[in-house]
Amino acid sequence: MNSLFRLPEASTHAVTVDHIFYLLLALSGATVVLVFGLILLFAVRYRRGSKAKRGLMPEILSREFEIGWTLATLLTFIFLFWWASSADLSSLDAPPHALEIHVVAKQWMWKTQHTNGAREINALHVPLNRPVHLLMSSQDVIHSFFVPAFRVKQDVVPGRDTDIWFQASKSGTFPLLCAEYCGTNHSMMRGKIVVMRQDDYARWLTQQPEGDDLAHEGAKLFVSQGCAGCHAASSNVHAPRLAGLYGRTVQLADGRTVSADDAYIRDSILQPKRDVVAGFEPIMPSFKGLLDDGEIQSLTAYIRSLREEQQND
Amino acid sequence: MTDALLAGELPLPQRPDYLRHGSTIRSWLATTDHKRIAILYAVTITIFFFMGGAAITAVRLELFQPNGWLLTSDTYNKLFSFHGIIMVWFFLVPSIPNTFGNFLLPLMIGAPDVAFPRLNLFSWYLTIAAGAFTVYALVAGGVDTGWTFYTPYSSMFSNTHVFAAAAGVFVVGFASIATGVNFIATTHMLRAPGMTWFRLPLFVWAIYATSLIMVLATPVLAISLLLVIAERVFGLPIFDPARGGDPILFQHLFWFYSHPAVYIMVLPAMGVVSEIIPCFARRRIFGYDFMVYAMLAIAGIGFFVWGHHMFVSGQSPLASLVFSFLSFIIAVPSAIKVFNWTASLYRGQISFDSPMLYALGFVGLFTTGGLSGLFLASIPVDIHVTDTYFVVAHFHYIMVGGSVSAFFAGLHFWWPKVTGRLYPESWAKFAAILMYAGFNMTFLPQFFAGYLGMPRRYHTYPAEFQIYNVMSSAGAAVLALAYLLPLGYLTWSLFYGGKAARNPWGATGLEWTTSSPPPPKNFDRQPRVDRAPYDYHAEGMSAGTDPPEMQNARETR
Numbered sequence: 001m002n003s004l005f006r007l008p009e010a011s012t013h014a015v016t017v018d019h020i021f022y023l024l025l026a027l028s029g030a031t032v033v034l035v036f037g038l039i040l041l042f043a044v045r046y047r048r049g050s051k052a053k054r055g056l057m058p059e060i061l062s063r064e065f066e067i068g069w070t071l072a073t074l075l076t077f078i079f080l081f082w083w084a085s086s087a088d089l090s091s092l093d094a095p096p097h098a099l100e101i102h103v104v105a106k107q108w109m110w111k112t113q114h115t116n117g118a119r120e121i122n123a124l125h126v127p128l129n130r131p132v133h134l135l136m137s138s139q140d141v142i143h144s145f146f147v148p149a150f151r152v153k154q155d156v157v158p159g160r161d162t163d164i165w166f167q168a169s170k171s172g173t174f175p176l177l178c179a180e181y182c183g184t185n186h187s188m189m190r191g192k193i194v195v196m197r198q199d200d201y202a203r204w205l206t207q208q209p210e211g212d213d214l215a216h217e218g219a220k221l222f223v224s225q226g227c228a229g230c231h232a233a234s235s236n237v238h239a240p241r242l243a244g245l246y247g248r249t250v251q252l253a254d255g256r257t258v259s260a261d262d263a264y265i266r267d268s269i270l271q272p273k274r275d276v277v278a279g280f281e282p283i284m285p286s287f288k289g290l291l292d293d294g295e296i297q298s299l300t301a302y303i304r305s306l307r308e309e310q311q312n313d
Numbered sequence: 314m315t316d317a318l319l320a321g322e323l324p325l326p327q328r329p330d331y332l333r334h335g336s337t338i339r340s341w342l343a344t345t346d347h348k349r350i351a352i353l354y355a356v357t358i359t360i361f362f363f364m365g366g367a368a369i370t371a372v373r374l375e376l377f378q379p380n381g382w383l384l385t386s387d388t389y390n391k392l393f394s395f396h397g398i399i400m401v402w403f404f405l406v407p408s409i410p411n412t413f414g415n416f417l418l419p420l421m422i423g424a425p426d427v428a429f430p431r432l433n434l435f436s437w438y439l440t441i442a443a444g445a446f447t448v449y450a451l452v453a454g455g456v457d458t459g460w461t462f463y464t465p466y467s468s469m470f471s472n473t474h475v476f477a478a479a480a481g482v483f484v485v486g487f488a489s490i491a492t493g494v495n496f497i498a499t500t501h502m503l504r505a506p507g508m509t510w511f512r513l514p515l516f517v518w519a520i521y522a523t524s525l526i527m528v529l530a531t532p533v534l535a536i537s538l539l540l541v542i543a544e545r546v547f548g549l550p551i552f553d554p555a556r557g558g559d560p561i562l563f564q565h566l567f568w569f570y571s572h573p574a575v576y577i578m579v580l581p582a583m584g585v586v587s588e589i590i591p592c593f594a595r596r597r598i599f600g601y602d603f604m605v606y607a608m609l610a611i612a613g614i615g616f617f618v619w620g621h622h623m624f625v626s627g628q629s630p631l632a633s634l635v636f637s638f639l640s641f642i643i644a645v646p647s648a649i650k651v652f653n654w655t656a657s658l659y660r661g662q663i664s665f666d667s668p669m670l671y672a673l674g675f676v677g678l679f680t681t682g683g684l685s686g687l688f689l690a691s692i693p694v695d696i697h698v699t700d701t702y703f704v705v706a707h708f709h710y711i712m713v714g715g716s717v718s719a720f721f722a723g724l725h726f727w728w729p730k731v732t733g734r735l736y737p738e739s740w741a742k743f744a745a746i747l748m749y750a751g752f753n754m755t756f757l758p759q760f761f762a763g764y765l766g767m768p769r770r771y772h773t774y775p776a777e778f779q780i781y782n783v784m785s786s787a788g789a790a791v792l793a794l795a796y797l798l799p800l801g802y803l804t805w806s807l808f809y810g811g812k813a814a815r816n817p818w819g820a821t822g823l824e825w826t827t828s829s830p831p832p833p834k835n836f837d838r839q840p841r842v843d844r845a846p847y848d849y850h851a852e853g854m855s856a857g858t859d860p861p862e863m864q865n866a867r868e869t870r
Contacts, residue, residue: 007764007766013693017696020691020694021688021697021764024688024691031680031684032680032684035655035677035680036677036680038658039655039677042658042661042663043658043663043665046659046660046661046662047663047664047665048662048663048664054661055660062599065656066600069648069649070645073644073648074645077642077645080641080687080690080691081690081691084637084692084693085692087693088630088633089630089634092630140465141470142463142465142466142560142626144625146700146768148697148765149766151696152696152697153625153696154625154627155626155627157554157560158555158560159555159558159559160554160627175766175775177768178768179625179699179701179768180463180700181466181700182466183470183471184386184457186390186771187768187773187774188386270555288556
């Protein structure tokens with residue numbers, strides 16, 4: 001399986017990528033054979049002093065050749081673009097029922113956290129045959145989450161949330177690598193992805209040390225950082241209510257509207273003056289430097305959980 | 314002065330050529346002769362080439378073992394960064410334009426010099442000053458950002474000499490702009506009577522297209538490096554996300570220069586090869602006007618493909634689609650060129666002298682490199698292989714396999730013209746073949762390693778990649794030998810090589826109508842052009858033999 005020339009195809013996406021890869025390989029191989037073959041053929045046949053027939057090619061003929069192969073390459077490339085891109089487009093968004101796992105990258109380690117709060121360093125256990133959606137942020141420089149066996153890679157950028165999803169199709173242990181150069185120990189920023197059968201995963205998850213789940217942790221931060229003072233339902237300070245906020249469209253004071261997603265919540269915590277909600281004064285202080293990326297993820301998870309409560313009511 | 318005045322009327326065979334026209338240090342360091350400036354550049358970039366080569370030798374030695382046996386990770390990072398910075402900006406970008414371009418552009422269009430000779434000399438001094446900054450950064454402790462200087466690592470986290478290195482690249486950028494302006498003006502203003510645009514040799518077109526990119530793209534590089542310096546030194550919040558900056562902004566600015574810069578490195582190489590193949594195939598180049606349009610198209614579209622470096626950066630999927638499409642489109646003119654070089658061999662009288670071997674090597678390596686570029690234009694495949702050794706192999710095929718092979722092709726082709734000496738042909742052929750073999754041994758395994766998931770810039774790596782790294786390092790040793798050989802026999806030829814005739818290859822082109830080496834003002838009388846370029850059909854085609862002039866030249870060799 002893990003032979004010298006083949007990489008395991010351990011996700012559904014890997015199969016798609018390899019199809020495109022092999023088509024490109026076949027086309028490139030054919031072109032190499034054609035070009036090198038012609039050069040060799042001409043080099044032998046028309047070497048200086050050989051008896052081969054010479055003479056000018058008719059001008060009209062050469063023009064036809066040029067137009068012909070220009071169009072042929074153009075159409076081939078447009079086909080390749082269409083094929084490769086349609087495969088990419090079909091896998092853009094994570095399925096809604098995907099398992100959400102949070103990833104924080106920092107020099108030089110991967111910190112992952114499961115929905116129930118279980119944490120891992122330089123490792124990630126995931127269930128087989130179930131879409132997994134990673135929500136990622138970086139605490140310092142740009143890193144890149146790379147699992148060769150899944151054919152997935154995504155930069156993890158400070159100050160932005162990036163995400164990636166995959167569905168593992170083979171159980172086993174696969175390397176997790178950092179692909180974007182991130183400083184002195186970049187090459188040591190490696191971990192492993194462990195793909196387990198779904199029941200094994202569930203068992204594994206319960207055996208992990210008790211950790212508060214992200215939303216619970218966020219709820220605690222919500223109080224300890226003073227957010228509750230203004231945003232809690234009982235507060236008498238004029239601040240937007242957060243229950244049911246996540247995923248809604250928010251009307252801003254300057255007339256714009258934004259969708260309340262992870263990035264919006266993050267921005268509102270770090271740069272509260274930027275997108276002021278209509279009807280409110282810009283009085284919230286910035287929490288820049290007070291919260292790290294993991295804490296922001298917890299708070300976001302808490303705010304997201306408020307949506308779920310709302311829907312359950 | 315009298316020489317110049319008389320040149321129009323009298324043939325003066327006893328006049329000193331440009332090499333013997335003054336032999337003091339001052340006559341070289343204050344020269345405004347484009348040919349002498351080309352020599353100054355040649356010496357300079359050779360030194361840079363071997364500096365960058367020494368750095369990568371240590372890197373390849375280190376990679377023999379997966380666990381870091383020779384260098385600390387810090388030293389390793391500094392060495393590959395130095396290798397990249399030196400090789401890109403101090404070797405590849407100036408290599409062909411500033412040496413052959415400087416030497417040949419005026420000769421090929423029948424001009425006595427470039428349009429702004431003093432600016433030409435000034436840009437060499439800028440290159441030297443820039444090199445001093447960069448070498449200072451190395452000796453003062455090095456820089457560890459990689460040649461791409463990605464933020465926020467370079468602007469906030471690296472504790473190395475980023476300022477000096479960025480300043481070096483900033484200054485060498487101005488040398489590049491000055492050279493580009495000079496060449497554009499020269500091509501527009503100084504063509505000999507009868508040298509119409511569509512009688513220009515393809516090398517001149519290549520240098521012209523390259524100059525357009527240099528002038529338009531380099532300022533963006535300068536700005537992006539200034540912003541890095543501004544953030545590091547003055548603390549301006551440009552790339553720091555915690556203060557509202559955008560680390561991805563740097564990547565946009567950087568690649569807006571650095572993708573076109575790939576064409577700065579490869580277009581001149583295409584120009585060189587387009588001179589050599591017709592000469593040794595005794596054929597008019599196939600589809601001259603398509604070749605010209607293809608080069609202009611590459612220069613133009615080259616500005617709109619930078620985003621394919623950023624498919625994994627989190628940019629919008631729509632942007633990725635547009636950049637993917639344009640990246641496929643730019644491969645069309647490159648493919649046209651490969652087909653046309655191949656077709657130029659059809660029904661030729663092909664001889665395999667060393668310049669031709671290097672040129673055919675270029676076509677082979679450029680084809681391989683170009684095809685691997687299609688993988689990088691396809692978004693899903695690119696996502697898997699980007700930042701791996703696949704990309705390292707790809708761009709080395711284009712920039713080293715392509716540009717450096719063409720550089721050596723040109724070096725051997727024009728060596729008799731530049732130095733007036735002949736070199737030992739069998740050594741040159743051997744070096745050409747060795748270079749091709751060594752190159753493929755070094756970089757072909759890297760495609761496999763990259764596809765299997767070995768990231769680039771790794772000081773230590775999972776043990777399963779060792780076999781590929783050992784193959785690659787062994788190939789690099791062969792390649793190093795192939796690069797050292799010409800240094801040896803070409804130096805030898807300077808002192809002991811036979812005297813070269815005016816036109817040892819029986820080539821067309823104005824540069825071959827003047828003496829070897831040329832006189833200080835290039836031509837004894839103003840040349841006039843009344844023929845299309847590459848008019849090899851007029852000579853010896855039907856007979857199947859060399860033209861008489863060529864036979865004489867071969868006998869003297």
